[in-house]
Amino acid sequence: QVQLQESGPGLVKPSQTLSLTCTVSGGSISSGGYYWSWIRQPAGKGLEWIGRVYPSGSTNFNPSLKSRVTFSVDTPKNRFSLQLSSVTAADTALYYCARSSNSLDAFDVWGQGTMVTVSS
Amino acid sequence: QSALTQPASVSGSPGQSITISCTGTSSDVGAYSDVSWYQHHPGKAPKLMIYDVSNRPSGVSNRFSGSKSGNTASLTISGLQAEDEADYYCSSYTSLSTWVFGGGTKLTVL
Numbered sequence: 001q002v003q004l005q006e007s008g009p010g011l012v013k014p015s016q017t018l019s020l021t022c023t024v025s026g027g028s029i030s031s032g033g034y035y036w037s038w039i040r041q042p043a044g045k046g047l048e049w050i051g052r053v054y055p056s057g058s059t060n061f062n063p064s065l066k067s068r069v070t071f072s073v074d075t076p077k078n079r080f081s082l083q084l085s086s087v088t089a090a091d092t093a094l095y096y097c098a099r100s101s102n103s104l105d106a107f108d109v110w111g112q113g114t115m116v117t118v119s120s
Numbered sequence: 121q122s123a124l125t126q127p128a129s130v131s132g133s134p135g136q137s138i139t140i141s142c143t144g145t146s147s148d149v150g151a152y153s154d155v156s157w158y159q160h161h162p163g164k165a166p167k168l169m170i171y172d173v174s175n176r177p178s179g180v181s182n183r184f185s186g187s188k189s190g191n192t193a194s195l196t197i198s199g200l201q202a203e204d205e206a207d208y209y210c211s212s213y214t215s216l217s218t219w220v221f222g223g224g225t226k227l228t229v230l
Contacts, residue, residue, distance in 0.1 A: 037219070046123060047158075047166070047209050047221040060217050063121060096165065105213055106156035106171035113165065 002027040004097050004111035012091075012118050018084040022097030022111060029078045030055040035100045036073070037107065038082045040093040048093075052100070053080055087118045124149065124210055124222035131228040137198040140225045142210030143191060148220055150191035154213035157186055157195045160224075161206045169208075170195060197227070205229040 008020035022036065029036065037052040051061035053071035061069055070083040084091060094115050098107040125143040132138040142149065142157075149155055157170040168177050170186035173193060183198045193212070197204055210222040 039221075046223040047211075048123075049211075049219040049221060052219075062218055063216065098166075104171055105154035106168055106211070107158070107166070108168050108171075108177065110165035110167075 002099065002109050004099065004109055006095060006097050006111045006114035008095075008114060008116070010115055010117060012087055012116060013120050014088055014118055015086055018087050018091060018116055018118070019081065020095055020097075020114060020116070021079050021081045023077075023079040025078070029073065029080060030075050033101045033103060035102075036080045037098045037100060038071075039096045039098055039107070041096070041113075042090075042093040050082065050084075089118050092116065092118045121148075121214055121216060121218060121220050124212060124220055126208075126210060126222035126225045128223070129226045129228065131230055132197075132200045133230045134200050134202065136200050137196060138200060138227065139197075140195045140208055140210075140227070142193040142195070142212075142222050144193075144212055144220070145191055147215040148191075148212040149188065149193050151215060152213045153188075155186070155188060155193045156211045157184075157193075158209045158211065159204075159206045160209060166209065200229050202229050 003025045005023045012018045035052045038050040053059050068085045073080045094113045096113045097111045099109040155173045158166040160166040173188045174186040185196045208225045
């Protein structure tokens with residue numbers, strides 16, 4: 001059974017870059033047909049899709065965040081990462097990683113989430 | 121892209137049925153069958169309840185059902201149980217090759 005686990009600093013200073021990693025266990029990140037997404041939830045608000053990466057490197061982004069987001073995939077370590085630059089307090093949120101696929105166009109596996117606070 | 125529109129809250133008594141609506145546009149909900157629903161208990165990971173408008177993943181109770189008409193998708197929960205109390209989110213694929221979520225609906229079981 002595939003499981004996802006987010007990790008990274010819980011506190012980031014304004015204007016700096018937020019970096020998170022999602023480690024995949026119970027399956028290979030490079031097995032065909034799966035996309036790997038980042039989704040966030042500010043306190044008291046709804047879910048916001050940040051973007052997704054395919055192991056080949058193909059990406060899609062939320063237009064509102066595209067200019068600040070970078071994804072990477074580390075196949076040997078079975079993990080993928082998010083970098084969000086020039087953060088502000090508005091980027092304070094619970095960040096989730098999740099899996100979707102071509103055959104099941106929905107997010108069927110989620111991490112537990114990691115809280116990131118942007119504050120000086 | 122704008123978030124899909126969901127009611128902020130719905131409520132029902134045990135055993136009753138409730139329906140949560142999710143309204144988008146002709147560029148997302150209206151254009152694709154890639155509409156899904158998630159149950160979210162605070163502090164836990166969201167759980168996929170419905171995908172492709174009306175399909176249930178293995179292990180999800182058949183009390184949960186989904187449908188779509190035009191730009192509006194709906195989640196119906198029948199035979200409400202206490203453990204159904206949670207936040208529910210809809211999601212849709214969009215014409216920009218992105219995903220968009222609804223603002224979430226808090227379900228209270230009275």
